[in-house]
Amino acid sequence: MSRLTNRYPSLRGKHAFITGGATGIGAALVENFVLQGANVSFLDIDDASANELMGRLNAKQQLRYQHCDIRDVSALQTAITEAANARNAQLDVYIGNAANDVRHAFDELTPEFWDNNQSVNLRPQVFGAQAAARMMRDGGSIITTGSVSWMRRRPGFVSYTTSKAAIHGLTRTLAQELGPRGIRVNCIVPGAIVTPKQSAQVVTPELEKQFLDNQALKFRLDADDVVAMALWLASDDARGCAGQAFIVDGGIV
Numbered sequence: 001m002s003r004l005t006n007r008y009p010s011l012r013g014k015h016a017f018i019t020g021g022a023t024g025i026g027a028a029l030v031e032n033f034v035l036q037g038a039n040v041s042f043l044d045i046d047d048a049s050a051n052e053l054m055g056r057l058n059a060k061q062q063l064r065y066q067h068c069d070i071r072d073v074s075a076l077q078t079a080i081t082e083a084a085n086a087r088n089a090q091l092d093v094y095i096g097n098a099a100n101d102v103r104h105a106f107d108e109l110t111p112e113f114w115d116n117n118q119s120v121n122l123r124p125q126v127f128g129a130q131a132a133a134r135m136m137r138d139g140g141s142i143i144t145t146g147s148v149s150w151m152r153r154r155p156g157f158v159s160y161t162t163s164k165a166a167i168h169g170l171t172r173t174l175a176q177e178l179g180p181r182g183i184r185v186n187c188i189v190p191g192a193i194v195t196p197k198q199s200a201q202v203v204t205p206e207l208e209k210q211f212l213d214n215q216a217l218k219f220r221l222d223a224d225d226v227v228a229m230a231l232w233l234a235s236d237d238a239r240g241c242a243g244q245a246f247i248v249d250g251g252i253v
Contacts, residue, residue, distance in 0.1 A: 002028065002031055002032050002035065002224055002227070003224055004032055004035075004224050004227065004228055004231070006228070006231065006232075007036065008036055008231055008232070008234075008235035008236075008237065010235045010236035010237070011033065011036040011037060011038045011093075011231065011234060011235050012036065012037035012038065013037060013038070013039070014038045014039070014092040014093060014234075015038065015039045015040075015041070015083075015084065015087045015090045015091050015092050015093070016033045016038050016039070016040050016041070016092065016093035016094075016095065016234065017040075017041045017042070017080055017083055017084075017091060017093065017094050017095070017132060018030055018033070018040065018041070018042040018043075018095045018097055019042070019043055019044075019070055019076075019095070019096055019097050019098040019124060019128060020042075020043075020044055020070075020097045020098025020099065021040075021042025021043065021044055021050070021053075021065075021097065022042070022044035022046040022047075022049040022050040022053060022065075023044070023046060023049045024223060025097060025190070025193060025223045025226050025227070026042065026044070026097045026098065027049070027053050027223075028223035028224060028226070028227045029095060029097060029223075029226075029227055029230055030042050030053060030057070030063070031053070031057060032224075032227045032230075032231060033093075033231070033234075034057055034059045034062050034063065036231060037062075038062070038093070039062050039063075039064075039087055040062060040063055040064070041063075041064040041065075041066070041083035041086075041087075042063075042064075042065055042066075043065070043066045043067070043068040043070070043076075043079050044065075044067070044068070044098070045067060045068070045069055047067055050065045050067075051065075064083055064086060066079050066082075066083065070098050070119075070120065070124040070128070071116070071119040071120060071123075071124075073123065073124070073127045076124055076127060076128055076131070077127060077128070077130070077131035080094070080128065080131040080132055080135065081131060081134075081135060084135035089135065089137070090135075090137065091132055091135040091136050091140065092136065092140045092141070092234075093140060093141045093142075093143070093234040094128065094129060094132035094133075094136075094140070094141075094142045094143070095143045095145070095230060095234075096124060096125045096128050096129065096142075096143070096144050096145055097145050098120070098124060099120065099121050099145065099147075099160075099164075100117065100120045100121060100160075101147075101149070101157055101160045102117070102157065102160070103157050104157055104158075104159065106158050109158065109159065113159065114159050117159035117160065117163065118159065118163055121159070121160060121163035121164070122163040122166055122167065122170075125144050125145075125167055125170060126170060129142050129144070129170075129174060129185070133178055133181075133183055136181070136183055138182065139181065139182025139183055139184070140182070140183045140184070141183070141184050141185075141186070141233055141234045141238070142174065142178070142183060142184070142185045142186075143185075143186055143187070143188055143230055143233055143234065144167050144170065144171050144185070144186070144187045144188075145167070145187070145188055145189075145190070146164050146165075146167045146168055146171075146187045146188065146189040146190075146245060147160070147161070147164040147189060147190060148189055148190070148191050148247065148249050148252060148253050149161045149164060150162070150164050150165040151253045152252070152253060167187060168187060168245055171185055171186065171187040171243060171244075171245065172243045175242040175243030175244075176243065179242055179243075184233075184238065184239070184241060184242045185242060185243065186233050186238075186241055186242065186243070186244050186245070186246060187244070187245040187246065188226060188229050188230060188233070188245075188246050188248060189245050189246065189247040189248065189249070190221075190225075190226045190248055190249065191215070191221060191247070191248060191249020191250055191252045191253070192211040192215070192220075192221060192249065192250070192252060193221050193222065193223060193225070193226060194208075194220070194222075208220075211252070214252050215249070215250035215251050215252045216250060216251025216252075217250040217251055219250070221248070221249070221250050225248050226248050228248075229246050229248050233246070
């Protein structure tokens with residue numbers, strides 16, 4: 001259950017679309033937008049986790065889930081369009097959350113591996129935002145997702161850090177492109193938010209200590225810390241913010 005307490009009346013009845021919404025930060029986003037009274041559409045490839053989330057939230061009138069592999073741009077854009085049409089052609093918030101930070105050695109990098117990673121981490125940010133913007137009638141909020149990994153020069157996943165650096169440029173450019181239509185484009189930049197997948201695959205006690213040693217704030221961040229920023233950026237309270245990268249990292253950079 002989320003620990004967040006802020007309420008944003010401007011989100012009630014709005015339609016939010018979230019990629020990668022079945023687990024981790026994505027699931028926290030779905031839960032909290034539902035708690036704000038928003039209608040939420042989300043997609044993922046993890047049907048079991050998505051169905052568990054739907055059952056736990058017990059908000060069928062507010063929720064819509066669709067299986068979608070975001071590497072398929074046509075399928076992604078169709079999912080966004082269909083979700084908007086199911087809500088009277090309304091889309092107010094789009095959050096490009098889905099990503100894969102799989103580790104890899106630079107010397108072993110291949111063009112095929114590179115292209116597949118960009119098709120998950122970068123290309124959907126572009127073409128998802130494109131489809132979302134087409135369905136935003138009266139302005140809206142597009143939120144991209146970056147990472148502090150490239151700012152920290154983290155080795156071991158160059159295709160991921162490159163894509164996340166590119167998202168900053170994308171965010172600034174789209175803010176100028178879409179601003180005249182009242183669409184605000186901003187980027188949330190999470191720090192060391194450990195998801196269940198990362199806990200199982202890459203996090204060690206040594207790495208946990210390193211996170212805390214490097215942070216200015218000496219507590220472990222969690223998904224709600226990212227969600228708190230997303231809720232604010234999606235709300236009318238953030239009406240003056242566009243083209244910005246909001247870092248939520250406990251002071252690690």
